[in-house]
Amino acid sequence: MSLTIAAAPTGAVDTVVGRTLRQIVWARVRRDRVAMVCLVILIGLYLIAIMAPAICAVIGVDPYSFDSASISDLGGGPVDAWGGISLNHPLGVEWGTGRDIFAQLLFGLRISLLIATSATIITVVIGTIIGIVSGYSGGKTDAVIGRIMDLTLAFPFLLIILALSGVLTQRLTSLGVPEGNPSRIVYMILVFSVFGWPYLARIVRGQVFSLREREFVEAAVAMGASKPRILFVEILPNLWAPILVYATLTLPTYIATEAALSFLGIGVLPPDTSFGAMLASSVSYFSVVPSYLFIPGVLLVTLVVTFNLVGDAVRDALDPRAGRR
Secondary structure, eight states: OOOOOOOOOTTOOOOOOOOOHHHHHHHHHHTOHHHHHHHHHHHHHHHHHHTHHHHHHHHTOOTTOOOGGGBOTTTSSBSSTTOSOSSSSTTOBOTTTOOBHHHHHHHHHHHHHHHHHHHHHHHHHHHHHHHHHHHHHOHHHHHHHHHHHHHHHHSOHHHHHHHSHHHHHHHHHHTTOOTTHHHHHHHHHHHHHHHHHHHHHHHHHHHHHHHTTSHHHHHHHHTTOOHHHIIIIIIGGGGHHHHHHHHHHHHHHHHHHHHHHHHTTOSOOTTSOOHHHHHHHHGGGTTTOTHHHHHHHHHHHHHHHHHHHHHHHHHHHHOTTSOOO
């Protein structure tokens, strides 16, 4: 009995196409419906913040204009218990002044996202660079950087930012930063970054300890690669997972912190506003106009929760040991 083996057709050869880490992570995140909904919400909020002046111009509202027709002559507050909600003011007006709440929310969103996003970027850059250098160098360099991290983490963040607010904002003004809210915004960005980088640097440092003993790093050293190339070409691409997760979870923390500082009076000054400033001014009138408190509070909670959910989804997508649905 003879055995015949049929040859495969010439064009039937299967090819295996490799996928990058970005493609793998995106495919996993895309399967998470909650994460995709939150991602769409975040993109929409960023677009709304960028186009806030145009949106306000189309609707016909202004966060700085006082509408005396929308407030009561007796109580100095909105003409009804719902905060003056009408076609002219979709979310009502501010108690006592008649400034539109919808416009204030859009411009407050711009300030919150500007501070949180800028501080997160600076934190990630500083923490990543220092963490890589510390973890790869070792020895005295690692010891000195480690003590600097410990010293930075030892400072009480809230007390420091409250105590140095006036002095450092004046210093920034003397260095050329415009006086008022621009110097306050720059101050918060710098303080968040200065006190935030050690957390990421420690994470990166621990990862580099294991990566520096890998074969591809030893091969690069044997080939005579420069130290910057080893750090930022060979090692850095293998650190994107913890860096990305840290960034997605740090950004909402900065948003909430900025709101808390504005609530305490360290944030932007009138006529500009933010979520924390709106919450601070609305507390006194909660029993009369509850919508004035709930509207910025709901948007703040929505912003923080959506960022956290996206961060959790990215963390799960980057974790090879996480269970797949």
